[in-house]
Amino acid sequence: MGEKTIKILGICGSHRTEKNTFYALSKCMEGISALGIEAETEIVDLSRMKIEECKGCHVCFLRSSGTSPCPVINDDMNKIYPKLLEADGIIVASPVHWWSSTSKMRRFIERTNGYCGAGNAEFAGALYNKAGGVITVAYDVHGGTEVAATHLITWMITENMMVVGTQGAHAGGTASTNLGVPTAAADSVKFDHHGMKTVYEVGKRVAEAAYIMKYGRENLAAVKHRSVKDTFPTSDIEIDWDRFYQHENSFPKEHIGIEGQLATSEKAFNKFIEEMKQRKKSSGNTWGTLADDKAFISDWLDKRKLVLLSDSELYALCPEYYDFYLKKG
Numbered sequence: 001m002g003e004k005t006i007k008i009l010g011i012c013g014s015h016r017t018e019k020n021t022f023y024a025l026s027k028c029m030e031g032i033s034a035l036g037i038e039a040e041t042e043i044v045d046l047s048r049m050k051i052e053e054c055k056g057c058h059v060c061f062l063r064s065s066g067t068s069p070c071p072v073i074n075d076d077m078n079k080i081y082p083k084l085l086e087a088d089g090i091i092v093a094s095p096v097h098w099w100s101s102t103s104k105m106r107r108f109i110e111r112t113n114g115y116c117g118a119g120n121a122e123f124a125g126a127l128y129n130k131a132g133g134v135i136t137v138a139y140d141v142h143g144g145t146e147v148a149a150t151h152l153i154t155w156m157i158t159e160n161m162m163v164v165g166t167q168g169a170h171a172g173g174t175a176s177t178n179l180g181v182p183t184a185a186a187d188s189v190k191f192d193h194h195g196m197k198t199v200y201e202v203g204k205r206v207a208e209a210a211y212i213m214k215y216g217r218e219n220l221a222a223v224k225h226r227s228v229k230d231t232f233p234t235s236d237i238e239i240d241w242d243r244f245y246q247h248e249n250s251f252p253k254e255h256i257g258i259e260g261q262l263a264t265s266e267k268a269f270n271k272f273i274e275e276m277k278q279r280k281k282s283s284g285n286t287w288g289t290l291a292d293d294k295a296f297i298s299d300w301l302d303k304r305k306l307v308l309l310s311d312s313e314l315y316a317l318c319p320e321y322y323d324f325y326l327k328k329g
Contacts, residue, residue: 004219006210008032008203009087010043011080013094013105017047020177020189021137025093027196027320028135028173028203034317035204036223037211044083046104049076053107060114060123069114069123077111084112085126089210090161091202092152093135093173099144100151101136109155116159125160131209132161133202135173137189145174162213164205166198167256173199196320201256208256237312238327241271247325254306255317263317266308273297 010029014021022045029041052075065071067082084090092108094101101109115126134152136145149171156163165171175198177183180191190196212220254262276296300306315322 004211004215005038005040006088006207006214007040007042007086008089008091008207008210009083010041011090011092011105011108012043012045012047013092013102013108014045015047015095015102015104017045019186021093021095021135023187024135024137024173024175024189024196024199025091027190028091028093028199030203031200031318032203032207035207037207039207042083044080046108049079051075051077051104051107051111054110054113058113061120064114064120064122069120069126070111073111077108080108084115087130088214089131089133089206090127090156091133091135091206092156093137094148094152096136096138096144096148099147101148105152109152112155112159127159127161129213130161131206131213132156132159132163133172133206134163135175135199135202137175137177137195139176139178139183141176141178141192143176143178145176146171149174162209164202164209166201166205167254167262168198170198173202175199190320190323193321193324197255197318200318200321204256237310237315237322239265239268239311239315239322239325240327241265241268241325244268244325245271245275255314261305261307263307263309263314265311265314267311268314269300269306269308 008029010025012022012025022043025043029043032039032041052073055072057072059072060069063071067085068078069081070077092105094105097103100106112127114120114123117125132153134149134156136148136152138145138148153163153171166173173195175189175192175195177188177192180188182188208220211223254264256262273296301308
């Protein structure tokens with residue numbers, strides 16, 4: 001660990017031990033390493049813990065017990081409370097149960113009542129300004145993931161946490177387990193490569209926001225993007241960009257890098273430029289309004305701060321996403 005480090009805590013709210021939601025959260029945590037920020041990560045698996053429901057007695061607004069804001073119930077929440085206080089960033093992950101989080105996750109959330117601004121003097125506002133992100137996993141693609149995500153985000157906002165989203169119009173990391181076979185596997189969520197992209201991005205954004213909140217934005221410039229050798233040992237990954245552009249409807253597909261910088265493959269970007277040249281020839285196409293190729297490239301590379309990587313480096317940012325497009329043989 002270096003001098004400037006952060007702690008990211010993941011809370012898995014699945015009733016099932018180490019299944020798809022745990023897999024997604026684990027990959028989210030692993031993806032943080034690609035940023036270059038020194039981060040200590042830990043996952044609390046609620047399926048292994050006994051957490052009683054909140055009694056709604058509001059005693060936590062008046063007094064506390066040691067490191068616990070709840071002096072009434074003695075259960076495994078007492079193991080989690082200190083971890084929440086130590087964390088710089090918190091990521092909660094839950095399967096979707098009736099368009100909301102699980103009862104286990106709800107119990108966990110309700111038992112943080114003593115941290116809210118109206119709580120007891122010792123713990124009131126204890127989660128203020130901690131970076132937060134959410135992950136929800138459903139069976140179907142449109143199975144309520146974003147609705148469930150907003151429920152979790154509401155808790156974070158109420159605790160005055162700094163909540164992050166992902167690149168694009170996503171409330172958090174949202175993924176489905178019904179896009180590949182076998183759908184009953186503990187890691188079938190990995191077949192949702194779009195969903196896994198959002199999962200990875202939540203971890204990176206939480207880590208980035210936690211670092212900024214802890215050390216200030218001025219220190220983030222000193223963080224160096226890690227070589228692919230630090231995050232993925234193979235250097236000969238090749239992505240089938242012809243297949244990629246046949247399948248995707250946007251160019252290029254970008255991934256979150258350091259300090260808001262976006263990254264894509266150099267090969268993909270060059271193919272993108274060629275594609276845009278063809279589109280410029282079409283009448284009535286927006287791309288045709290661009291003055292010249294240099295201006296177009298400048299818009300993407302300079303104004304958008306787009307970083308060009310090798311296929312291997314891009315793959316290291318989100319393996320599940322690009323597995324679908326790898327060149328075979």
